[in-house]
Amino acid sequence: MKILTLTTTLALSGALAGTAAATTYPLTFKDDLGRTVTVKAEPMRIISMLPSTSETVCALNVCDRLVGVDQYSDFPAQLSKVPKVGDLFTPNVEAIVAQKPDVVLVSKYSKLDGPLTQAGITVVAVNPETYDEVFSKTLLLGKILNREAAAKALVTTMARDIAKTEVLARAAVNKPTTYFEIDPTPYSIGPQSFLGVLLTKAGARNIIPESMGDFPKVDPEFIVKSNPQLMLGLDAKTAAARPGWAGLNAVKSSKVIAIPAELNTMLGRPGPRLPAALRALAKLIHPELFR
Amino acid sequence: MAMSTPSPAPSSPAQTARPVRGWATRLPRALGLAALVAVAVILGTGLGSVTVPPGDVLAALWRGVSGQELAGSDVIVWQIRLPRVVMGLLVGAALSMSGGAFQGVFRNPLADPYLLGVASGSALGATVAIVLNWPRTLIPLAALVCALGAVALTLILAREGRRFPPTRLILSGVVIGSVLSAVSTALILRGQDRARLVLSYTLGDLGFSGWHDVATVLPYVAVGGGTLLLLSRALDTLQLGDLTARSLGVPVERLRLLVVVAASVATAGAVAYVGIIGFVGLIVPHIARLAFGAGHRTLLLTSAVLGGAGLVLADLLARTTVLSQVGIVTTLLGGPFFLWLLRRQRE
Numbered sequence: 001m002k003i004l005t006l007t008t009t010l011a012l013s014g015a016l017a018g019t020a021a022a023t024t025y026p027l028t029f030k031d032d033l034g035r036t037v038t039v040k041a042e043p044m045r046i047i048s049m050l051p052s053t054s055e056t057v058c059a060l061n062v063c064d065r066l067v068g069v070d071q072y073s074d075f076p077a078q079l080s081k082v083p084k085v086g087d088l089f090t091p092n093v094e095a096i097v098a099q100k101p102d103v104v105l106v107s108k109y110s111k112l113d114g115p116l117t118q119a120g121i122t123v124v125a126v127n128p129e130t131y132d133e134v135f136s137k138t139l140l141l142g143k144i145l146n147r148e149a150a151a152k153a154l155v156t157t158m159a160r161d162i163a164k165t166e167v168l169a170r171a172a173v174n175k176p177t178t179y180f181e182i183d184p185t186p187y188s189i190g191p192q193s194f195l196g197v198l199l200t201k202a203g204a205r206n207i208i209p210e211s212m213g214d215f216p217k218v219d220p221e222f223i224v225k226s227n228p229q230l231m232l233g234l235d236a237k238t239a240a241a242r243p244g245w246a247g248l249n250a251v252k253s254s255k256v257i258a259i260p261a262e263l264n265t266m267l268g269r270p271g272p273r274l275p276a277a278l279r280a281l282a283k284l285i286h287p288e289l290f291r
Numbered sequence: 292m293a294m295s296t297p298s299p300a301p302s303s304p305a306q307t308a309r310p311v312r313g314w315a316t317r318l319p320r321a322l323g324l325a326a327l328v329a330v331a332v333i334l335g336t337g338l339g340s341v342t343v344p345p346g347d348v349l350a351a352l353w354r355g356v357s358g359q360e361l362a363g364s365d366v367i368v369w370q371i372r373l374p375r376v377v378m379g380l381l382v383g384a385a386l387s388m389s390g391g392a393f394q395g396v397f398r399n400p401l402a403d404p405y406l407l408g409v410a411s412g413s414a415l416g417a418t419v420a421i422v423l424n425w426p427r428t429l430i431p432l433a434a435l436v437c438a439l440g441a442v443a444l445t446l447i448l449a450r451e452g453r454r455f456p457p458t459r460l461i462l463s464g465v466v467i468g469s470v471l472s473a474v475s476t477a478l479i480l481r482g483q484d485r486a487r488l489v490l491s492y493t494l495g496d497l498g499f500s501g502w503h504d505v506a507t508v509l510p511y512v513a514v515g516g517g518t519l520l521l522l523s524r525a526l527d528t529l530q531l532g533d534l535t536a537r538s539l540g541v542p543v544e545r546l547r548l549l550v551v552v553a554a555s556v557a558t559a560g561a562v563a564y565v566g567i568i569g570f571v572g573l574i575v576p577h578i579a580r581l582a583f584g585a586g587h588r589t590l591l592l593t594s595a596v597l598g599g600a601g602l603v604l605a606d607l608l609a610r611t612t613v614l615s616q617v618g619i620v621t622t623l624l625g626g627p628f629f630l631w632l633l634r635r636q637r638e
Binding site: 082090183185186187193219220221223224225238242243244247289 | 339364369372374470491499501502533615
């Protein structure tokens with residue numbers, strides 16, 4: 001299964017090479033809200049309302065065309081000079097309109113498409129949610145922004161870097177059974193979720209079965225029953241203090257690891273730093289492979 | 292929680308007079324309630340997302356009680372399920388007794404334990420702690436302090452000289468509640484990525500209740516609930532109206548203050564550790580009144596038992612079904628159940 005995904009990513013990137021062409025405008029396509037959108041000409045003034053999308057736009061070498069970003073867009077560093085126009089759910093619509101953008105990139109969860117379309121501004125909802133979508137949406141953004149060649153090159157590099165970590169992690173002798181906590185309610189991640197795919201690729205065995213869904217609320221007694229060898233996303237003190245957890249394998253062998261803030265941010269952004277995030281995650285799980 | 296005008300007393304004075312019942316009627320009822328608690332405890336410790344055979348459950352309980360070393364699924368039964376069940380009993384009892392006492396002291400069937408701002412106060416405390424990313428052990432403390440603070444504020448605002456008129460208390464409580472909720476909401480919107488944690492707290496969850504939490508909550512419930520029981524006879528007299536009660540020698544103002552404080556202490560202590568579980572404190576006293584009569588000693592005791600057992604069963608549903616949080620179960624199932632009971636009563 002893993003070898004299969006690896007070869008498909010490599011095959012995908014191989015097939016991509018050398019087929020890039022300039023985008024012909026007007027470009028019409030269906031966005032993530034299911035709307036038919038037409039981009040009339042190459043966008044020169046772009047607003048991105050998602051941190052991951054901002055990262056992708058910059059990775060496509062058109063960072064200087066961003067005339068506005070949401071308040072959480074903080075990478076790469078040069079975005080600090082770009083005006084902030086609120087965030088996805090409390091956007092500053094007036095500031096967005098005032099920037100006279102050619103295109104505003106949102107996610108399907110915002111309600112910005114209504115007022116902005118009314119104001120005559122092109123709105124595109126594009127947000128990757130699964131692992132595979134990270135690549136397909138990057139290519140789509142490349143097409144929209146007339147940076148198809150850059151997008152294909154980016155996807156190829158990402159696939160190559162991911163493959164490197166995967167090959168390394170596959171060599172691990174022991175793949176620990178792992179509980180990944182995304183919040184202390186507690187919620188965890190299923191193997192088909194974006195983070196779940198990364199966790200498996202990084203050389204861990206997720207204790208959450210696929211049948212529990214992508215972001216299940218977990219009963220603490222299920223975690224005790226599973227008795228994972230590794231816990232990620234919480235600190236050792238918290239884990240030991242929970243009723244019945246002190247005797248669990250991960251707690252006894254000090255294999256409870258909080259996710260560092262920067263890695264946490266990267267893991268929450270399905271964008272060009274995905275390979276770096278995977279590598280950092282694999283390093284947390286298998287420090288012995290990175291000596 | 293929201294209420295505008297105090298409506299007539301939930302029970303007419305005639306009903307309030309304690310019926311003279313012998314052991315012949317009391318004993319079967321007491322046995323019935325004891326059986327209900329037993330069933331709730333057995334189901335609550337026996338069932339869960341992990342299947343533990345009944346024999347192993349009993350063995351785990353024995354090893355837990357006798358202090359032997361826990362093995363295998365013992366940890367699940369003794370350290371996770373049983374404290375969760377005991378916490379359910381405590382919290383259910385606290386909320387139901389407080390609700391019954393509030394309904395009695397305000398002579399208002401819409402009164403619930405959150406009437407004077409305990410819920411919005413503890414929600415604010417928890418929200419501040421969560422949004423500012425304080426250590427998780429500080430969340431209940433922040434909730435407790437803010438809940439008691441909210442009640443104190445309500446009392447101060449409602450005070451009229453040495454008196455605490457019921458209408459002013461209720462209105463002050465509603466306003467304090469709304470204002471604090473607005474502050475909480477503003478904070479949640481500022482720290483959006485933690486919204487789910489706050490939501491989970493405001494729905495109530497017994498998920499991580501351990502023996503330590505049980506021991507922490509117990510004093511609040513015992514002191515608050517015990518005080519209310521001691522005041523039950525005075526509460527009965529109060530049903531005749533302030534004037535009559537006063538002429539019968541009940542210090543009405545002091546009684547009202549004492550009941551409000553005792554009920555709020557029990558509620559705040561419970562809610563701080565498990566979140567704001569809704570509806571229990573409103574409907575359980577009504578169910579108890581329908582089934583066992585309106586005398587406050589019986590009402591408070593039976594409310595405690597029914598509320599405790601009910602919350603344990605609700606939590607069992609929460610952790611084994613998609614309803615996922617006990618507060619969702621109590622509201623979703625408690626409401627229709629109560630309406631059904633009301634309609635049956637009329638026929």
